[in-house]
Amino acid sequence: xxxxxxxxxxxxxxxxxxxxxxxxxxxxxxxxxxxxxxxxxxxxxxxxxxxxxxxxxxxxxxxxxxxxxxxxxxxxxxxxxxxxxxxxxxxxxxxxxxxxxxxxxxxxxxxxxxxxxxxxxxxxxxxxxxxxxxxxxxxxxxxxxxxxxxxxxxxxxxxxxxxxxxxxxxxxxxxxxxxxxxxxxxxxxxxxxxxxxxxxxxxxxxxxxxxxxxxxxxxxxxxxxxxxxxxxxxxxxxxxxxxxxxxxxxxxxxxxxxxxxxxxxxxxxxxxxxxxxxxxxxxxxx
Ligand code: PDD
Numbered sequence: 001x002x003x004x005x006x007x008x009x010x011x012x013x014x015x016x017x018x019x020x021x022x023x024x025x026x027x028x029x030x031x032x033x034x035x036x037x038x039x040x041x042x043x044x045x046x047x048x049x050x051x052x053x054x055x056x057x058x059x060x061x062x063x064x065x066x067x068x069x070x071x072x073x074x075x076x077x078x079x080x081x082x083x084x085x086x087x088x089x090x091x092x093x094x095x096x097x098x099x100x101x102x103x104x105x106x107x108x109x110x111x112x113x114x115x116x117x118x119x120x121x122x123x124x125x126x127x128x129x130x131x132x133x134x135x136x137x138x139x140x141x142x143x144x145x146x147x148x149x150x151x152x153x154x155x156x157x158x159x160x161x162x163x164x165x166x167x168x169x170x171x172x173x174x175x176x177x178x179x180x181x182x183x184x185x186x187x188x189x190x191x192x193x194x195x196x197x198x199x200x201x202x203x204x205x206x207x208x209x210x211x212x213x214x215x216x217x218x219x220x221x222x223x224x225x226x227x228x229x230x231x232x233x234x235x236x237x238x239x240x241x242x243x244x245x246x247x248x249x250x251x252x253x254x255x256x257x258x259x260x261x262x263x264x265x266x267x268x269x270x271x272x273x274x275x276x277x278x279x280x281x282x283x284x285x286x
Contacts, residue, residue: 001081001082001083002081003081003083003114003115003116003117004077004080004081004114004115005017005112005113005114006073006076006077006111006112006113006114007019007110007111007112008110008111008112009068009111011076011077011080014114014116017112017114019096019110019112020096020110022096022097022098022099023093023095023096023110024093024094024095024096024097024107025091025093025094025110025148026093027099028101029147029148029149029150030060030062030093030094030103031062031091031092031093031094031110031147031148032053032056032057032060032062032091032092032145032146032147032148033053033089033090033091033092033146033147033148034049034050034052034053034088034089034090034146035049035087035088035089035090035243035244036049036074036087036088036090036243037086037087037088037118037243037244038078038083038084038085038086038087038088038115038118039085039278039279039282039284039286040084040085040282040283040284040285040286041078041082041083041084041086041284042282042283042284043074043078043088043282044243044278044281044282045206045210045281046071046074046088047071048206048209049090049206050070050071050074050090052146052204052206053070053090053092053146055144055145056144056145056146056147057092059142059144059145060145060147061103062092062094062109063107063109064092064109066108066109067092067109067111068111070090070092070111073111073113074088074090074113077113077115078115081115083115083116083117085117085118085120086115086116086117086118087115087116087118087243087244088113088114088115089113089114089116090111090112090113091110091111091112091113091148092109092110092111092112093109093110093112093148094107094109094110095107095108095109095110096110118244121244121245121248125248126248126249126263126271127263128251128263129249129250129251129252129261129262129263130165130166130167130240130248130249130250130251131164131165131166131250131251131252131253132160132165132166132167132168132169132180132238132240132250132252132253133159133160133163133165133168133169133253133254134168134169134170134171134229134253134254135156135159135160135168135169135170135171136170136171136172136173137152137170137171137172137178138152139152139153139170140152141200142200143178143179143200143201143202143203144198144199144200144201144202144203144204146203152181153181153182154181156168156170156181157180157181157182160181166240166245166248166250167180167181167182167183167240168180168181169185169232169250169253171228171229172201174228175228175229175230176196176226176227176228177196177226177227177228177229177232178196178201178202178226179196179202179203179205180240180242182242182244183205183207183240183241183242183245183248184196184202184203184205184207184208184240184241184242185238185239185240185241186211186237186238186239186240186241187227187231187232187235187237187238187239188235188236188237188238188264188266189227189231189234189235189236191221191236192221192222192223193215193220193221193222193223193266194222194223194224194225194226194227195208195212195224195225196226196227197224197225197226205241205242205243206243207241207242207243207246207247207274208241210241210274210277211241211247211270211274212224213277214270214273214274214277215270217273218269218273220266220269232253233253233256233258235258235259236258236259236264237249237258237259237263237264237265237266237267238250238253238258239263239266239267239270246271246274246275246278247267247270247271247274248267249263249264249267249268249271251263
């Protein structure tokens with residue numbers, strides 16, 4: 001099945017998709033994006049993803065009203081592509097203008113999307129657990145907005161992967177841990193699951209929200225409370241949560257072994273439950 005793209009109303013093979021060189025998304029990162037996972041060809045929580053884009057558009061004053069019905073656009077693209085294990089990348093830019101920092105009025109947004117095959121992480125990766133490396137959080141102040149200004153994120157992830165890790169773990173100047181470069185982060189300290197509260201400092205992840213619902217449903221001890229790097233190093237468990245990995249245990253951070261160096265019971269339980277929610281909500285045959 002072909003990997004397809006959508007560009008401003010047209011669907012074509014990805015390699016044929018083009019946009020203007022004066023698109024503000026390309027020149028300034030003046031754009032928002034979402035990544036939605038397809039299970040058995042069915043999107044998981046697409047509405048929540050698009051709602052998050054709408055909230056981000058309000059923050060940056062990007063008028064989505066002329067972007068069309070984004071859910072309809074993605075549904076059509078997904079049907080046409082017919083891919084089963086895949087992900088949809090959606091990006092809406094403010095539009096095309098001769099380069100100018102000042103945002104002109106009345107621009108028509110550029111809407112692009114792709115559907116690409118997804119190489120699922122192997123079961124072995126989850127059994128073994130992943131390694132992460134800490135990194136000062138040098139991203140902009142509005143991390144709750146899923147903007148394509150991802151230079152700090154790509155530098156962090158490349159740094160961590162270059163050292164043999166899965167992802168970076170960002171921390172603030174005062175040592176407070178925020179999140180990964182593509183993931184939210186949880187840890188278990190003293191038997192209590194903790195994660196950074198939502199607000200401007202982290203992206204309100206859809207997977208994070210799913211994990212929080214599961215924690216509540218299974219009545220697991222939880223506090224929406226930030227933690228420091230020092231507390232994280234002493235945690236019995238640490239795990240990422242994001243669209244690609246769902247729940248990914250972290251068993252080593254820098255040179256510190258986390259817990260007993262193996263994925264813990266909390267992360268394993270949440271990963272299994274996450275899949276059950278996906279199957280229940282999408283009807284995917286997994
Ligand atoms: N990233 N935090 C950051 C900084 C992210 O970029 C992401 C997602 C998340 C997890 O959000 P969600 O559960 O909605 O995927 C947290 C996507 C996957 C990406 O940039 O490819």
